[in-house]
Amino acid sequence: MASSLDESVFASSAVDVISRCRTLAAYSEVAGETTRLFLAPSVRKVHEAVTAWMAAAGMAVSVDAAGNIRGLFGAEDAPRLVIASHLDTVPNAGAFDGILGVMMGIAVVEHAAPSGLAIEVIGFSEEEGVRFRKPFLGSMALVGELEEHLGLADASGVTVREALIGFGLDPGRLAEARMAAGTMGYLEFHIEQGPVLESLDLPIAVVSALVGQTRMEFRFTGHANHAGTTPMHLRRDALAAAAEWVVAVERTARETEGLVATVGKIAALPGAVNVVPGVVTVSLDVRHASDAVRATAVVGLVAAAEAAGASRGVTVEHAVTMEQKAVALDDRLTDLLRVAAARLGVETATLTSGAGHDAMVVAPHVASAMLFLRSPGGISHHPDEDVRVEDVETGLAVGVEFVRGLAAS
Ligand SMILES: [Zn+2]
Structure with a gap:
């Protein structure tokens, strides 16, 4: 009963x-x-x-x-x-x-x-x-x-x-x-x-x-230069590359069922209003209940970072700072x-x-x-x-x- x-x-x-x-x-x-x-x-x-x-x-x-x-x-x-x-x-x-x-x-x-x-x-x-x-x-x-x-x-x-x-x-x-x-x-x-x-x-x-979790740090390295004298086509703007990637992170997570991905921390150097940013470090936090889905997402996001950098002459390094199944x-x-x-x-x-x-x-x-x-x-x-x-x-x-x-x- x-x-x-x-x-x-x-x-x-x-x-x-x-x-x-x-x-x-x-x-x-x-x-x-x-x-x-x-x-x-x-x-x-x-x-x-x-x-x-x-x-x-x-x-x-x-x-x-x-x-x-x-x-x-x-x-x-x-x-x-x-x-x-x-x-x-x-x-x-x-x-x-x-x-x-x-x-x-x-x-x-x-x-x-x-x-x-x-x-x-x-x-x-x-x-x-x-x-x-x-x-x-x-x-x-x-x-x-x-x-x-x-x-x-x-x-x-x-x-x-x-x-x-x-x-x-x-x-x-x-x-x-x-x-x-x-x-x-x-x-x-x-x-x-x-x-x-x-x-x-x-x-x-x-x-x-x-959920399992991956935390990473990405470093975009371009070239700092004068904001007034460096024409747009000759820049290696690390922050513009990172920004394009941050939006790609959001898009990837939105398009993947159950995935959450967050860029919560960003630092741009030299950090001056009149200087093209030369080095940018950003954090990434990716979580999913399936380790396989999370691993695939991470591979895709690394590739997206490299692509965003490559089109601007910006190199990208990345390191995993924490991984939890x-x-x-x-x-x-x-x-x-x-x-x-x-x-x-x-x-x-x-x-x-x-x-x-x-x-x-x-x-x-x-x-x-x-x-x-x-x-x-x-x-x-x-x-x-x-x-x-x-x-x-x-x-x-x-x-x-x-x-x-x-x-x-
Ligand atoms: Zn609690």
């Missing part, structure tokens, strides 16, 4: 989830805004509040050696579903990026008490990469990858190892922070942080993959999410995530799924970041139905 979306059951929980997110947003390093980096003093207050909520929901609560807070509902040795997201923020953040996923995990436990399946809710200590310029430190601890980054230093020269010890944690016990052997699934609720769901007028989306989410769990939504009569979209999330780190190790909630105005990483109470209600209902389906499968 199909379940129905029982408004009264999830409505008050959705209000609680949002009010808990707002409560945590007040724990900050900067008065009047939400700024809470990895292992900041205000994290202790977050842990206190989250511990109380988790304990009230019947979970056994602990903080692991990476500073992740973990609540386990059910038996230690039962097959386990992890529901997680992050509790750190960007500077001057909103109340929901990451936090919402942890609060929804607790709310799912409050409603779903499946027999035979344990649920572990985890609030990751670090995802945004602000303090150590390296994201996902919290979730890396689950898959045994944090150890290799303990030597990273923050702007004050404090290493990850020293920061952990300073917070009262023991980096020597990181092995104990790994996912339990019986973990059979990972679910992350997260705000979309973009405008697509709002444009579709839908509350939630099932995420199929997290796309991460596919698990088909079975993703289908279970769709089935759960369908049973409740909830229409969902399927999206790829253009941003990185903790699921990216976990997915190569355990079957993982993600559910996006609509971001009003598409706004995120900003104090105006918001979520609709009825969308949280829908997300919770689908999450609980998903857990029931998983326990029965």
Whole structure:
């Protein structure tokens, strides 16, 4: 028999989830805004509040050696579903990026008490990469990858190892922070942080993959010369070549389904109003859920840069500064999410995530799924970041139905 979306059951929980997110947003390093980096003093207050909520929901609560807070509902040795997201923020953040996923995990436990399946809710200590310029430190601890980054230093020269010890944690016990052997699934609720769901007028989306990314730097080298005495046909204008290419980047992305490409940084030398630009450096950021499509796009964009330069006597050099493969989410769990939504009569979209999330780190190790909630105005990483109470209600209902389906499968 199909379940129905029982408004009264999830409505008050959705209000609680949002009010808990707002409560945590007040724990900050900067008065009047939400700024809470990895292992900041205000994290202790977050842990206190989250511990109380988790304990009230019947979970056994602990903080692991990476500073992740973990609540386990059910038996230690039962097959386990992890529901997680992050509790750190960007500077001057909103109340929901990451936090919402942890609060929804607790709310799912409050409603779903499946027999035979344990649920572990985890609030990751670090995802945004602000303090150590390296994201996902919290979730890396689950898959045994944090150890290799303990030597990273923050702007004050404090290493990850020293920061952990300073917070009262023991980096020597990181092995104990790994996912339990019986973990059979990972679910992350997260705000979309973009405008697509709002444009579709839908509350939630099932995420199929997290996009891969290439970051590059291009250097166009022509010849600087007098802007008044150098005739147009004798110029080697590096900026004109780069400009033609920037427009080609936009055109390529518009013409390729699912591709986003951005030139976000440009510098022209010598940078004077009366000098033909001699050297221009520009950045490129290309993302797609298919690594093959992204690789093809990059090859095409390199050729386009060389062509834009060649017609002007401008040489082009390029270097890849960062490359990250796309991460596919698990088909079975993703289908279970769709089935759960369908049973409740909830229409969902399927999206790829253009941003990185903790699921990216976990997915190569355990079957993982993600559910996006609509971001009003598409706004995120900003104090105006918001979520609709009825969308949280829908997300919770689908999450609980998903857990029931998983326990029965
Ligand atoms: Zn996030």
